[in-house]
Amino acid sequence: MEIAVYLAFILMLSIFLGFELINKVPATLHTPLMSGSNAISGITLVGALTSAGAEHSGLATVLGTIAVAMATINVIGGYMVTDRMLAMFKKKGSAK
């Protein structure tokens, strides 16, 4: 019961914060920002780890292992692609 209240607050605050964090983003950054936040959504990997590691039924372990693999692709691939994209914006002669 009490925990549900805390969760409600955490959820509410996170959502508001998520809204506030993104303000005016120049068009050039739309794709990297999308890609970078997509990598963050790979956080589900943490959940997958606990599923795959716990000694449950066979099915849960299988599901967990697939989830780990999939989420890892998302995380590793996501961060690397984002970094590659951003690396290409080397700004020669730009003011800042």
Place this chain on the structure above:
Amino acid sequence: MEIAVYLAFILMLSIFLGFELINKVPATLHTPLMSGSNAISGITLVGALTSAGAEHSGLATVLGTIAVAMATINVIGGYMVTDRMLAMFKKKGSAK
């Protein structure tokens, strides 16, 4: 233990959100904004209520009652003064 973790998250998120909420504020609004957020900090009234209402020792009740009175001054006075200030910014002929 677990509750402390939730509290830590809630605190962290609230602080970040507080930072993000205030962006560029025109100078004319500095005082009302200060006054309005001061009224919100009167939320300690809620804490005072529980202190004053619980049947503890005499001292706690006395402290609680004073706290209720003080916090109520803060809340009522704060919101009313803020509203009076803002009421004075009637914008005739302004675009929006």
Place this chain on the structure above:
Amino acid sequence: MGIELLVNLSYVAAAVLFIFGLKMLGSPATARKGNLVSAVGMFIAVVVTLLDQSIIDYKWIIAGIIVGGAIGAMVARSVEMTGMPEMVALFNGFGGVASLFVGWAALYGMDASAFQLITIILSILIGGVTFSGSMVAWGKLSERISGKPLVFGGQRVFNILLILAIVISSVMFTLNPESGIFLYIVIGLALLLGIMLVIPIGGADMPVVISLLNSYSGLAACAAGIAINNIILIVAGALVGASGIILTQIMCKAMNRSLSNVLFSGFSAVSAGGAAAKIEGEVKSMTADDAYYVLEAAASVVIVPGYGMAVAQAQHVVKELQELLEQNGAEVVYAIHPVAGRMPGHMNVLLAEADVSYDLLLEMDAVNPRMETFDVAIVIGANDVVNPAAREMEGSPIYGMPVINVDMARNVFVMKRSMASGFAGIDNPLFFKENTRMLFGDAKEMLGNIIKAFS
């Protein structure tokens, strides 16, 4: 259980309303509604708290609310516009003391863990500093105590020792929560610290200090919330604490100061005092009739109001003059400095009261680039905000502050009662410039005389 769920969901709703309220307060179009939204949140939070089962005795609560509500409403209603900033300081102090008492009361009736003791002592400390600091700020702003920075030798050392003493007695308290003595010592020291932190700061910087103390009172509420495990106190307190710090920084930026400069510059004031450069030139005064002849011929006029306009309550006469000038075919605008008067937005509020159109109130940055194009700049009870020393005299205490460059207009009329200095307490070379004419007298009377000359 049902009620508890209701209470907690209402707390979530109240927090959402606070968030929206704060956000809306930051933009002119929505500010008033935002204040209302946050008030509704507060109302919800208070009402559902009263439903909580742990409250068994309502009589003291009702007494407290009635007394506090009556005082708060009365004061808020009756305070004059110019007194509002100090009112905010006063209210803020009350919020601080309330958090102090909530933390203190939490000591009784529960077996506090070490963690809780720490949060209790934090809420007492921050609450105490907020209270006494706000009281000093209130005194300085309302001129009950001198607005000058109060400094004495060894102040730094004293403050460091004070903070040390606070840390030690706080630790002692957490180790011996039973013995009241350390508690009283902590409370006393916290109050002393609040005073010590604010007295070295000049009255002109009080708005910034109040904003910072406002942030503290949020943190005090937050600490009290952790102590009594009340989530809405934590969230609302942290929101106010964080947003208050940002607002403080924004205000410092508007004055071209850094926060640490505001907080600690008082210490060096003693030495820098006498170093002002010599001002050369001659003061030329004129009469209302002379002013009329110039204004009659002017095609463009900029009016720069300051604290003196508020003192003289001259805003309505100013508006009259504006209309006469406009009928005479001149363009009239107002140049509003961000810190003109005694609170941000002071001039805007006064002129709005006199029904001056919002469009005519230009910000400093909009006026300065075209200052040369004005035939006349009329300075009405402003002083520091038009002081060219901020631009020209490197030694000056206000050097570097952006000011309205009225001295670059073709003619400058300065209306004030004497050669006295303004809030910052420094001389103004503007009065000695070639193109400046002084109109000595009360702003309202002087404007009245000029208006008479027009008709």
Place this chain on the structure above:
Amino acid sequence: MGIELLVNLSYVAAAVLFIFGLKMLGSPATARKGNLVSAVGMFIAVVVTLLDQSIIDYKWIIAGIIVGGAIGAMVARSVEMTGMPEMVALFNGFGGVASLFVGWAALYGMDASAFQLITIILSILIGGVTFSGSMVAWGKLSERISGKPLVFGGQRVFNILLILAIVISSVMFTLNPESGIFLYIVIGLALLLGIMLVIPIGGADMPVVISLLNSYSGLAACAAGIAINNIILIVAGALVGASGIILTQIMCKAMNRSLSNVLFSGFSAVSAGGAAAKIEGEVKSMTADDAYYVLEAAASVVIVPGYGMAVAQAQHVVKELQELLEQNGAEVVYAIHPVAGRMPGHMNVLLAEADVSYDLLLEMDAVNPRMETFDVAIVIGANDVVNPAAREMEGSPIYGMPVINVDMARNVFVMKRSMASGFAGIDNPLFFKENTRMLFGDAKEMLGNIIKAFS
């Protein structure tokens, strides 16, 4: 207890890093560092999770991480620049399916309450929609399936029935969590819904769709987090969910569309198809040598690149031409449309690769007002983003989209291989204008020919 505290504090730290990372990703100067910061947060979160006691068997985890990490790294390394947007779609889909599986696996090994069952079904649903939707988006972007909106009669009715069926089978599942059948039905229907939601949307709008699906995958992770009571999943998921929606809206605004217009306009595509107005005029083509004579005499040139420049990999030749023109005394700037190419920022990235100075890349709004002052506008493989129909033809599907008004320059050179249409599949009246000359051929070759004429 000690480890659990460490884990949880690390989760707080990870969340802080995600917050900073997201914030920094939004501004050009800090974007790359922001990505790194958020990656560090992810690393911390994963490592401390592995310390958790409830994990007793590491072999599957290690297998999964090795396989996934290898695939992810390989793909991310080898994908070409132009293929990156579809890569994001693919990764996003994998994230969605992971959340689906996490939710599913949570069914086993715990006695789920009704509340938990609801969050489980939510994570399965949102994860499933994210997965299949992302796969369709990937197919459309990489042109594995047609980019055209796929619509059929009764699509709306079908979708409504589908959603109804999902609601019903979800309810049935929560009531009978033991029987697997409803679970499989829900999974199947969720996958179907994801497909149905994305197929009616045109390929040109896929970036917006991916951003939206990215927001969904955040929500799926958040739901999975609630299901397994893992706080970092909740926080990070909600952050991504909310910021993704804002980003989606920003992207829509850049294309001058509303989100609902993007999502549902495909349905009306069938009817609006044939209504295009007749285009009048004559197509005039020219040779590279003719182009050279005009360019040689030009004092100011604007280059407008589009998707064709990416296809031809002509960015380096473009830079060569720029230098030649500059040596010849002409001013050269680039006009970059926000949706030129196949992903936002596509042109910027390519030109940066060719070492074109950042200052020369002007945004649409900076170039359009002075378009009349350019002697020549060279359109290199762009089509839709320079289509004056967006300004002139009310019936056109792109009517109202802001475009680069090259037709207002004194001369317009259009480099493309044929009269074929661009991504939006519509004709371009620009090619028929009085001042337009077509340079038919591959962009790289054609530019090479012009450069040869210069030397």
